[in-house]
Amino acid sequence: MEMKRRxxxxxxxxxxxxxxxxxxxxxxxxxxxxDPLNEKGIHPVLGKDHPYIFIxxxxxxxxxAQFHKAHRHGVTSYAxxxxxxxxxxxxxxxxxxFWHLIARKYPDLSIAFAVEDIKNAKxxxxxTLLLVxxxxxxxxxKLHRIEAFxxxxxxxxxPAYSLSNRICGGCLDRTDQGLTSFGQxxxxxxxxxxxxxxxxxxxxxxxxxxxxxxxxxxxxxxxCTKALADNPRNIxxxxxxxxxxKNGVIGLSPWGPMTLKTGKTQRPTIDDFIDHIDYVAQLLGxxxxxxxxxxxxxxxxxxxxxxPWGEPAYKDVTGTYNKYITSNVRSxxxxxxxxxxxxxxxxxxxxxxxxxxxxxxxxxxxxxNYIRVFSQVWK
Numbered sequence: 283m284e285m286k287r288r289x290x291x292x293x294x295x296x297x298x299x300x301x302x303x304x305x306x307x308x309x310x311x312x313x314x315x316x317d318p319l320n321e322k323g324i325h326p327v328l329g330k331d332h333p334y335i336f337i338x339x340x341x342x343x344x345x346x347a348q349f350h351k352a353h354r355h356g357v358t359s360y361a362x363x364x365x366x367x368x369x370x371x372x373x374x375x376x377x378x379x380f381w382h383l384i385a386r387k388y389p390d391l392s393i394a395f396a397v398e399d400i401k402n403a404k405x406x407x408x409x410t411l412l413l414v415x416x417x418x419x420x421x422x423x424k425l426h427r428i429e430a431f432x433x434x435x436x437x438x439x440x441p442a443y444s445l446s447n448r449i450c451g452g453c454l455d456r457t458d459q460g461l462t463s464f465g466q467x468x469x470x471x472x473x474x475x476x477x478x479x480x481x482x483x484x485x486x487x488x489x490x491x492x493x494x495x496x497x498x499x500x501x502x503x504x505x506c507t508k509a510l511a512d513n514p515r516n517i518x519x520x521x522x523x524x525x526x527x528k529n530g531v532i533g534l535s536p537w538g539p540m541t542l543k544t545g546k547t548q549r550p551t552i553d554d555f556i557d558h559i560d561y562v563a564q565l566l567g568x569x570x571x572x573x574x575x576x577x578x579x580x581x582x583x584x585x586x587x588x589x590p591w592g593e594p595a596y597k598d599v600t601g602t603y604n605k606y607i608t609s610n611v612r613s614x615x616x617x618x619x620x621x622x623x624x625x626x627x628x629x630x631x632x633x634x635x636x637x638x639x640x641x642x643x644x645x646x647x648x649x650x651n652y653i654r655v656f657s658q659v660w661k
Contacts, residue, residue: 318623321612322346323579326625327354335404335649336627337361339438339533339573340414340482340504344581352580353390353409355624358649359400360411361503361575364436367417367443371427374420378434381411393435397656400649414503416483417443418468425467429475437660438478438503441468442488444515445596450492451485453514454596461491469495476661481525482515482533482575489521498659499530501652504575506540506558513540514597522562526571529658531651533575534558536618539603547606552620552633559647560637569643573652576617578624583612 316326323344337359343349352360365377385392394400394410403410418441421427428439445452449468451459461469469492472479479500481489493500502525508516522532534555535541541550541558563569600609608615614622621630627648634644 319614321582321610321614323581323583323612324348325351325355325578325580325623327351328356328625328628331407332356332628332631334631334645335359335400335653337400337412337573337649337652338576338578338624339480339501339531339652340535340575340577342577342579342581342583344579344583347579347581349384349388349391349580352388353403353407355409356627357409357624358404359394360409360580361414361438362411363416364413365415365420367415367440368419371420371422374415374431375434378413378431378436381413382435385411394437395435396660397653400653400656412437414438414440414480416440417447418449419443419447421449421468423448423464425471428468428471428477432475432477436477437656438480438501439472440480440483440503441465441492442484444483446485450488452488453483453485454599455485456595456597458485458487460485460487461495465492466495473497476659478655478659481517481521486518486521489517490524493521493524493528493530496528499528499655500525501531501533501573501655503533503573504535504537504540504577505532506534507561510543510558510561511540512544513542513599515540515599519565522565526566529571529655531571531573531655532562533573533652534562535575535577536621537577538607538616538618539600541618542603542607547602549607549615550618552618552626552630555618555621556630556633556637559634569639569646569651571651572647573649574630574647576621576624578617586611 335358338357339361341360342363365374390408392410394412400410413435441449442452444454446455446459449465450461479492480503481500482502482505505517508518525532536555538550541555562572
């Protein structure tokens with residue numbers, strides 16, 4: 283199965299109209315038959331919600347997602363990857379507008395245009411979709427596209443998706459080219475209109491130059507600490523401190539390959555994930571700059587598409603995990619044990635309490651810090 287988000291649009295309109303079946307995707311099981319080992323991105327429904335605003339700063343949604351239950355998983359705002367990273371302008375626009383259709387069809391979901399939308403969703407036991415682009419390729423050389431997409435609901439932008447482009451360098455390329463001259467204009471334009479800059483997937487030099495140039499806070503939406511897990515997708519102490527100095531947020535991720543500690547070969551646990559939180563809290567002296575970006579999916583994650591002509595020798599993110607734990611991109615084992623579905627946010631909260639984090643710390647980690655940054659950046 284090879285599925286891109288633009289193919290998703292052709293199929294998911296059926297789901298939005300109320301169908302329970304999509305060609306190529308079996309209908310999902312009701313939650314009372316929830317299987318914790320399911321590979322369909324099904325999450326349990328919480329019988330009772332927790333009191334916190336939970337903003338997941340990175341996740342994906344696929345065609346067979348149970349949209350009508352998305353507000354019952356304990357998540358207040360899903361920062362959804364709104365289109366494939368390297369989509370063209372036309373493809374990105376089609377995908378972005380689809381989320382407006384979803385919000386229209388499902389009354390318990392709405393687009394997050396402003397902080398109040400997120401707060402109101404929590405108050406009314408609903409959820410929001412926070413629209414994110416994981417790459418700036420759709421911009422091409424046309425800065426006005428940034429404002430156009432912001433007006434349509436885009437609220438967070440990763441300038442380059444792991445590979446270098448005309449804006450900046452990616453974390454998996456062999457060079458660390460930094461922010462380009464055009465990239466400087468992109469940063470300035472994002473600041474002008476209020477689009478939040480996200481430095482996950484960027485090379486170290488690019489992330490530091492973006493944070494330095496930006497007049498507003500920037501974030502890392504889904505990364506872990508290189509000190510504990512030496513993975514090319516993770517960030518080091520210099521990046522963490524730079525982000526915090528500008529009042530940004532480091533969204534730590536329970537995605538297995540980034541959480542797996544250096545030298546380990548067993549599936550990481552929720553305690554290993556919280557070790558990353560401990561590390562950042564101790565490095566910075568507080569929890570004021572910590573968030574969570576799970577990288578989970580609602581719906582069935584598709585197979586990766588590989589180029590039959592050969593792939594460049596990019597840095598390896600998942601090799602160790604694939605070898606010793608699982609290479610199945612749909613397996614719950616790709617997430618840490620104890621936080622592999624959204625309902626286990628309750629387990630996460632309990633574990634944080636046992637580690638000595640206060641109610642106020644947990645409030646900030648789950649969403650309060652992002653609320654602060656959104657309030658500072660969005661216009």
